[in-house]
Amino acid sequence: MNLKISALDFIQEVKTGNISAEDFVAKTIERIQNVDDKLHAFLSVNQKAVDQARKIDKKVKSGEKVGDCFGMPISIKDNLCIKDSKTTCASKMLEDFIAPYDATVITKLKRQDAIFVGKVNMDEFAMGLTTEFSAFGPSKNPWNADYVPGGSSGGSAVSVSAFECVASLGSDTGGSVRNPASFCSTVGYKPTYGLISRFGLISYANSIEQIGPLTRTVKDTAFMLNMISGIDPNDSTTIDNKNEDYLSEIDSGIEGKKIGIIQEMIGEGIDPAVLSATKDAISKLESLGAICEEISLDMVKYSVAAYYTITATEAGSNLARYDNLRYGYDFPLEGYEFNSYISKARRNFGPEVTRRLIIGGFVPSTGHAGKYFLKALKVKSKLTKEINNVFKKFDLLISPTVPILPFKLGEKIDDPVSLFLVDINTVTANLTGKPAISIPFANSNGLPIGIQLMANSSQDKLLLQAAHALEKTVNLPEVPI
């Protein structure tokens, strides 16, 4: 049984009866048991996965209508609610929280007969970009277990990369899907803001974050978008994409498309290997008929500061509900009144969350908002204006997903400011609501390099077509695990 197949191939194989979903899922669970001790992608594994797969095989055999996923094993970031299962956000605060409902994306995937093999690791409450801030220990990069897998959707990227599932859902607030996708050599997608319902995604910075798929191929991502995108009455910020089919016309190519190379994203501090990979990607796009030109997005230099200010503010509010009054963890009440209880209960947040909550209490506060929060909003709106202007002339923008190579576990965890700068190329898509994708493009001494493409709002289909064209030029080694 070959677990290393794409989602679309899996579907084809099960559909035609070449493989059974039960076998595939059973082997997948076995694989998790074999490699996850080392990689720690999973926080929990679905014990009923094989039984669920068996039921789908029965439907296939009897000719009953089967959902489009045909029992495809998918891993789910642990900040997405699956009814009656633990949803921890990799936090001690929600260690025992059992979601009483399904996120909209989960409902949609269930309807299409997807199988959730397990919940995967992340930085606590999605705050971080190495997965080292998980309260349950870091995930490891399958390419080299001494290295971080990126984050915050590290468990998603690891599980796809190490063949512990066929696809995964993560969430991207400032690069949390694209960053680990780049570090682990998978495709990672951050859709146009509002394309995928956030209902059931535990909010970190709700005004800019989106759920996004991590897959082996761009086509798989297009397929996943077909499954989970679209307007949802439970999320008022969703947009109507008229049931767009992202897979059809995926082979359209990029001839004649104008692509802007964002100067600010290939500047100071970029790793030479990443720079040369980016140049290579540009020349490949040109050879496919695209016209590439350098452009400047002046506001990018303030984007990370604005990003951290806005996300901390929203996190301060979104995470205020974790007061351990209505749900949470066991904790003796004796000797506390309301204020001291809450402050004690909230000490269960880890260091990075605590750091951001403190910032989040400060930057929007009276007397400081003008200098920080309101200024950050100004950067956001200026950056949006800037990028909208660029998209008047260009169809797509290109940059490396992360300006540096994956680094070792523990290397940057005590230097939060240098960690923040790893976000420089990814936060723009979030602050401006634009779709962005990271595709595996190169490998430097066994460490993956991803290339990022961005498109204008609601141009997700075009973006996937371009990414697919570029992907076809790539030939990468297989993950050594």
Next chain:
Amino acid sequence: MTMIGLEIHCQLTNLNSKLFCSCKANYRGFKINENICPICMGLPGSLPRLNQEAVKKATIIAMALNCSTPEKIAFFRKNYFYPDSPKNFQITQLNIYGDTSVGGTGSIMVGDKKIRITRIQLEEDPGRLIYEGSSSKNQITLVDYNRAGTPLVEIVTEPDFETPKEIRDFLNILSDILANLGVADPSLEGAMRADANVSIKGGKKVEIKNIGSFHDLEKAVHFEITRQESLHSREIEIVQETRHWDDRRKITVSSRSKEEDLDYRYFLEGDIPWVKIDPETQKTLSSQMPESISSKKERYVSKYNIPAQVADVLSSDKYYSDLFEESHTELNAKEVANIITTDLMGLVDTREKREASKFTSVHLKELADSIQSGKISKNSSKNALHEILKTGKNLTTIIKELDLGNVSDESELSGIICQVISEESQAVEQTKSNPQTINYLVGKVMQKTKGKADPSLTLDLLKKQIGI
């Protein structure tokens, strides 16, 4: 000069669902923590889903209070920790970043005085705290979230009040307007609450919170003015602070909590996109608004010749005006108005009595028509009314069962009149010199018939028999 401003909270009790989920807006009557769901409990991953009907109703309130209504409104988060707030922030509205609240400046007249409205905002009500345990040592606080997320309209006034009396008059008018709009039921317990800001000349602004009822509001304001004046006369500084109304002791007490230092860190609620209320929508809403109290009053006076005072009572209470509208005809309008304002009013003056009564507009119409046609006397109609309220039976049945019908049978009445004439010979004699005396004789006939004699027939027969 004393300056008092109000912040009035009014629940939109007539809506079906809460502001951001499909739980019931009218949370009363549920078991503790039964009217809740993941959204109003703010469970991880839940998102608010704005009740568009609430926006409409709040806009209608703004229009009725002559407030400006912006074409686009936004919601903000007010961040603070309190156990009654499941998310530890409240979704509310603000006007500090431009006019984005459902209502801007407006005003209503209270007598000859104009009370200015600062703004109207739509927001969610928190849950309810229930304290148990006798001493502070074993006291526990329980939280009932049934109310959490109930749509609330906050009406903020300018400090235009000078006396508690003005406040009372204003609140009466406001309650009537809100009830008339059909958006709220101010008589429901806790459906309308208010905080007050009080300052006297030369003093700082003091906010009074936790006032349970409008009755207490008047008392609290009165107490606060007296307290501040007393401080002032002793040249003690009045500090800017928040005070709580102590319902038991009927005094205001300085809040030891640092509530006034709270920084709410307001920012835009990203989960709720801006809501457009374009001129077209506003026009539609305005055309759907029920007739205003003042217009009703005017119509009652001009069309039916109902006295202004009666029309005033009738129009300002929605229960009465609805009854009137449903039961009156061109012919019986005055009679209907009379029954409501003289007989019915004392019997159904509270919400409980109204709910317990079986009285409907059909009864009212029957009653008025029967009085006009002489089927029942004015006197007997009062007894009938009592019976209707109690039993809900129709008037014909009640007249039969209680024998309340008028004696309008000529021969029967003639017999009784003969009897009266023979018993009251002296009075009969007097009618010849003083015609007014005949009324005394009519009264005697009424006595004998227990008020059931048809008055005009009685008069005619009396005159005929006496020969005047």
